Amino acid sequence: MGSLAQVITNSLVLGLNYALLGLGFTLIFSIMRVVNIAHADLYMLGGFIVFYLFGIFNVNYFLVLLVVLAGLACVGVVLEKFLFRRLRGQGFAGFMILSLGLSLFIEGVALIVFGEREKGVDSPFTGVVTIGSVTFGLERLMMMLISIALIAALFYFLRRVKRGQAMRALAQDAEAAYLQGIDINRMSMLAFAIGVGLAGVSGALLTPISFVSYNIGSFLILKCFVMVVLGGLGSIPGCVIGGLLLGFIESFTLTYLPGAYAYLIIFGLVFLTLLVRPRGIMGIEELQ
Amino acid sequence: MINTIKNLRPLTIATIVLLLVYLVAIPLLFRDNKYVLHVFILCSQVSIVAITVRGIFVCGELTFGQVAFVMVGAYSSAILTTKAGLPFWFALPLSGILAAMFASLVGFPMLRLKGTYFCISSLILTEVLKHAAKALDFLGSNKGFYGIPRPSAIQIGTFTLIPEFTPYDRLPYYFLIALLLVITVAAFWRLDSSPPGRVFRAIQQDDGLAASLGINVIWYKIKAFAISAFFAGLVGSFSAHYMTVFYPESFSVWDSIHYVLYAFIGGMGYLGGPIVGTFALTWLWEFLHAAAGLQMVVFAAVIIVVILFLPGGLFSLEKFLPLWWTRLTRISRGKFEKEKSNGST
Numbered sequence: 171m172g173s174l175a176q177v178i179t180n181s182l183v184l185g186l187n188y189a190l191l192g193l194g195f196t197l198i199f200s201i202m203r204v205v206n207i208a209h210a211d212l213y214m215l216g217g218f219i220v221f222y223l224f225g226i227f228n229v230n231y232f233l234v235l236l237v238v239l240a241g242l243a244c245v246g247v248v249l250e251k252f253l254f255r256r257l258r259g260q261g262f263a264g265f266m267i268l269s270l271g272l273s274l275f276i277e278g279v280a281l282i283v284f285g286e287r288e289k290g291v292d293s294p295f296t297g298v299v300t301i302g303s304v305t306f307g308l309e310r311l312m313m314m315l316i317s318i319a320l321i322a323a324l325f326y327f328l329r330r331v332k333r334g335q336a337m338r339a340l341a342q343d344a345e346a347a348y349l350q351g352i353d354i355n356r357m358s359m360l361a362f363a364i365g366v367g368l369a370g371v372s373g374a375l376l377t378p379i380s381f382v383s384y385n386i387g388s389f390l391i392l393k394c395f396v397m398v399v400l401g402g403l404g405s406i407p408g409c410v411i412g413g414l415l416l417g418f419i420e421s422f423t424l425t426y427l428p429g430a431y432a433y434l435i436i437f438g439l440v441f442l443t444l445l446v447r448p449r450g451i452m453g454i455e456e457l458q
Numbered sequence: 459m460i461n462t463i464k465n466l467r468p469l470t471i472a473t474i475v476l477l478l479v480y481l482v483a484i485p486l487l488f489r490d491n492k493y494v495l496h497v498f499i500l501c502s503q504v505s506i507v508a509i510t511v512r513g514i515f516v517c518g519e520l521t522f523g524q525v526a527f528v529m530v531g532a533y534s535s536a537i538l539t540t541k542a543g544l545p546f547w548f549a550l551p552l553s554g555i556l557a558a559m560f561a562s563l564v565g566f567p568m569l570r571l572k573g574t575y576f577c578i579s580s581l582i583l584t585e586v587l588k589h590a591a592k593a594l595d596f597l598g599s600n601k602g603f604y605g606i607p608r609p610s611a612i613q614i615g616t617f618t619l620i621p622e623f624t625p626y627d628r629l630p631y632y633f634l635i636a637l638l639l640v641i642t643v644a645a646f647w648r649l650d651s652s653p654p655g656r657v658f659r660a661i662q663q664d665d666g667l668a669a670s671l672g673i674n675v676i677w678y679k680i681k682a683f684a685i686s687a688f689f690a691g692l693v694g695s696f697s698a699h700y701m702t703v704f705y706p707e708s709f710s711v712w713d714s715i716h717y718v719l720y721a722f723i724g725g726m727g728y729l730g731g732p733i734v735g736t737f738a739l740t741w742l743w744e745f746l747h748a749a750a751g752l753q754m755v756v757f758a759a760v761i762i763v764v765i766l767f768l769p770g771g772l773f774s775l776e777k778f779l780p781l782w783w784t785r786l787t788r789i790s791r792g793k794f795e796k797e798k799s800n801g802s803t
Binding site: 388 | 520567568570571573574575577578579581582583585586589590592593711712715718719722723726751752753754755756757758759761762765766769
């Protein structure tokens with residue numbers, strides 16, 4: 171359906187959004203070396219906030235985005251301080267199970283508060299944009315631009331801002347970072363704040379063109395895994411590449427191949443990547 | 459040989475009591491209650507797989523892929539009985555063997571990965587198998603298998619060794635899976651106290667050091683992987699013949715994650731840990747049905763609390779119990795040496 175250019179555009183939009191979701195995941199992983207299964211559920215929270223504030227109360231969309239970013243950043247700080255910090259240094263298994271419990275908890279609360287059915291939101295931007303032979307909705311264009319802006323902001327933060335550089339230092343070599351006086355408590359909270367905030371914004375952006383439900387997190391976390399494996403666990407630019415790759419592969423296989431094969435190919439590819447080059451395209455060398 | 463005989467301790471009293479309760483008391487009490495029997499059957503099934511998760515954890519790896527081997531067992535058993543006409547009692551061990559063979563094949567590249575990478579690869583393995591099953595027609599494609607025959611009766615002359623399994627009575631299934639559970643526990647108990655078991659624990663503690671001592675780490679990990687897969691395959695086969703129907707969507711990555719969850723919450727350091735975790739959490743979930751909407755939230759809260767405050771799992775509460783209890787439960791705690799070892803690692 172649609173031209174090749176259309177599929178490419180869809181891939182870009184999807185890919186960038188996935189990248190946004192995965193960036194938070196990777197950030198937390200690179201600092202704390204552990205996997206957060208609840209990440210995609212935080213995406214869901216962002217989506218539900220959009221549903222209520224924008225869909226029902228008609229608050230300005232950009233304002234809602236800011237609320238999501240700030241709100242979920244606070245949630246991230248709380249999670250780090252009261253939950254995950256207790257398990258620091260205890261190995262990755264406990265952390266995973268804790269994040270699993272958290273994921274179930276958030277989904278349980280969402281089930282009670284929001285109900286079982288999927289919710290959709292009308293698009294905040296209507297109209298289409300035509301560039302050359304490609305036509306796509308203004309909505310998707312805005313999504314792409316916002317995603318790119320946020321990703322660029324993150325990159326700038328990590329490269330040029332002192333705090334961000336400190337985070338990278340911590341990710342590279344924790345002991346050396348301590349010696350430099352970098353405070354792991356502050357950095358962990360910051361990493362969680364940014365990571366969770368990005369997840370929420372990703373949900374807020376994607377919900378108008380898709381939908382949100384209480385258990386969408388369980389489905390999306392798998393895509394997170396796919397993305398970070400392809401691009402490289404622990405690498406921020408790798409995550410963007412992984413996200414884009416996932417977007418492209420998904421769009422192309424779903425458009426041109428029968429449904430069952432699409433995911434077989436995606437997961438098969440991921441499995442092969444893990445076997446052949448576990449650190450993905452740009453991942454960090456050693457692990458554990 | 460002499461060593462293994464020395465290592466076989468007589469069954470402790472607590473284990474005997476538990477066996478009596480599980481094999482005699484509960485069937486008598488709940489003979490007609492299909493629901494309770496069904497939950498217990500589920501508990502038994504999941505306990506076995508949770509024990510296999512622990513079986514790999516003693517090598518130092520966490521696997522989120524046991525559902526893959528359950529699937530292999532289920533599909534093999536279904537194909538062997540429906541298409542090849544084999545009776546269930548032959549298909550059961552064969553499915554286990556096929557699952558173990560598959561694990562050896564897949565384990566060889568997978569087990570070269572460490573830590574988080576291995577976890578993720580095991581997770582992905584399940585998804586790959588599921589989508590492959592959906593796409594391939596001889597595996598039933600999206601429809602899966604239906605009309606899988608129930609286990610047949612075994613008669614020796616006029617003596618009925620094993621009665622007919624019918625859709626109306628859950629009891630034979632209950633006993634079958636309980637028996638499988640006992641066999642699994644016995645197998646892993648023997649494995650833990652045997653020389654390979656000690657090698658596994660050496661690998662768990664420091665596999666670089668183990669390798670430097672001349673231990674072929676990958677070889678041992680594959681062995682553990684295959685053994686665990688065998689039992690997971692048995693569960694798959696049982697499940698196929700219990701439900702008589704399944705399709706790719708019956709299996710999910712989240713089942714795998716639940717197996718790890720139950721094993722972890724119960725206590726990975728103890729042989730009885732996964733069983734305790736499974737029974738406790740499964741029954742908790744069932745009891746929480748009364749709470750309707752709060753079911754998931756309370757369940758998750760319990761998990762979070764246990765993980766934060768009981769790093770050794772539920773079983774680690776045993777250190778608060780008096781000494782005589784500790785002596786009685788030596789088997790289920792998997793302690794076969796005199797020295798004390800701490801909980802999870």
